[in-house]
Amino acid sequence: MSLSRLFLGKRGEEPPDNDFDPSLVQRSGWAHTLYVIRRDVLAMFSVLWIAAMLISAIAAPLLAPYPEQGAGRNNVDDRLLPPSTQYLLGTDELGRDVLSRLIYGARPAMSSSLVVVAVAVLIGTPLGAIAGYFGGWVDEIIMRFTDLFLAFPSLLLAMAIVALLGPSLMNAVIALVASWWPWYTRLVRSTTRSLREQYFVEAARSIGVSDAMIIWRHILPNTITPILVQSTIDIGTVILATTSLAFIGLGTQAPNADWGLMIEGARQFLRQAWWYSIFPGAAIFLTVLAFNLLGDTLRDIFDPRQYR
Template identity: 60%
Template sequence: MTAVSPLAGPDADGTRADGAGGGGGADSGWWRRRLRQARADLFGTAGVLLVAGLALVAVVGRWLSPYPEQGRGVADVAARNLAPGAAHWLGTDELGRDVLSRIILGTGPALLLSLAVVAVAMAVGVPLGAVAGYRGGWADAVISRVTELFQSFPPLLLAMVAVALLGPGRLNAGIALAVCWWPWYTRLVRAEARSLRDRPFVEAARSMGVPLPVILTRHVIRNCVGPILVQATVDLGSVILAEGSLAFLGLGVQQPAPDWGLMVEEGRASLFDAWWISTFPGLAIFVTVLGFNLLGDALRDLLDPRKVRS
């Protein structure tokens, strides 16, 4: 019997080994990968543009705002509850303040607070996670139990309790959110450190007598930068959402400061009569969270291309 070369004949399931038969399975797989890559690139570009636009508004918002004085709460009773129009593109609130101006002027403080909360959470959680994952033993047990204690409470509820103890305000809201956020970085870095501590380069450094702080910073934390960066990017949007929730409940930023969550709460009572007061600040929060989520997904795919190829 003459043997048939697998390069020329079909396989047992009727398809050719080179993907030319059976409906072009190899070609369809290639197209699926290309579509996934194109979709990831599109979403990543959208995330970069949204975040860059927010950063630009935060920096030059004072000059972009049509009514910059209303960021300080200056009221105009004669222009109360005006619908969106030529004079006020997004309308005015119940005190006659321009909604667009207050949204623009609230962008900078929102981003600064989010950056500060994430930075403090990383400064606390990353070293604790590195120590717990690398050392193990009693250090891991103690840090893990404290971390689980904080994570056993819903983050927003824990932040509400902290703000109730500290008092309302932007600074206290930031402190409360940082208290809620650091355990997530501890868990993330601990898991990464546990997988790194037995790697050859870490064992080599340990055998050479390299001090523990150097091993943790140069070999452990340095190799966790990718996951940390992705998590921090997503958290920037989540913190803005949480801070807006605290302001909506009256526990965050207080009048007359421009704050998106506070603006949503101000228009809640007149939602059906003056819908623009709450709707546009809510859309600002939505777009901000969406932008940071898209950027975080793009960074994840960039730092780990296997997620796109799989």
């Protein structure tokens, strides 16, 4: 409790030091997480929206009113129709149902972002743990190498790589992984450095446990929480990046559905067909927002100051 705050008469926030046993109040991990999410309307919305997007991506052929159009078949007779009972969200310049395209567009958005973050975590985490645990010259080498990647703006680096490998969703994913993993190295390194000073790590060393086993058993399990929070927020950012790459023609290629690609196509028809640009824009906006909100909520839940 900061003293000036107390003396200036504001309410202290920290609970009394040693006066009651937190384990009495604390539910088990998952029950607590669910409790907090249920209490928080925005977090609840985020979880529902993300679930809806995931289901759309998995079950797109079942959910889309016009699966063939969602997958790319033209329907030029009905081009640029406004929303109606037949086409709930209108149609695009090739007469395809926008709703079906959006549902199919969830596939590259969700799958590429999940893959990018997962691979980035898999590369970044071990490097960060090794750098943080051993320190010294090992740390020096690994971190200078990551600095090299971090020095480039990530989207620019991704564009350069895609330009080199040729435009496709697969290459966009590779490019984004290349610019994303260093952040996890940094995150895990700093977490590891503080964990290394903890008594339970020293206790393991005093027993004679080898360094590799200490990292595996005692360090990595404790980095999961910050990684989970960070990667949740990152999924949103990666969706933004993949759709941006698609928008400038370096990601998903037509006739496959992609939110970024849809906005690119809608650009010429902004005045005639507002629905064509608004709905994919809203899909990107809401999905990125949902992942950010969920990440913030997870951070609140796992924050050691509250989750004692």
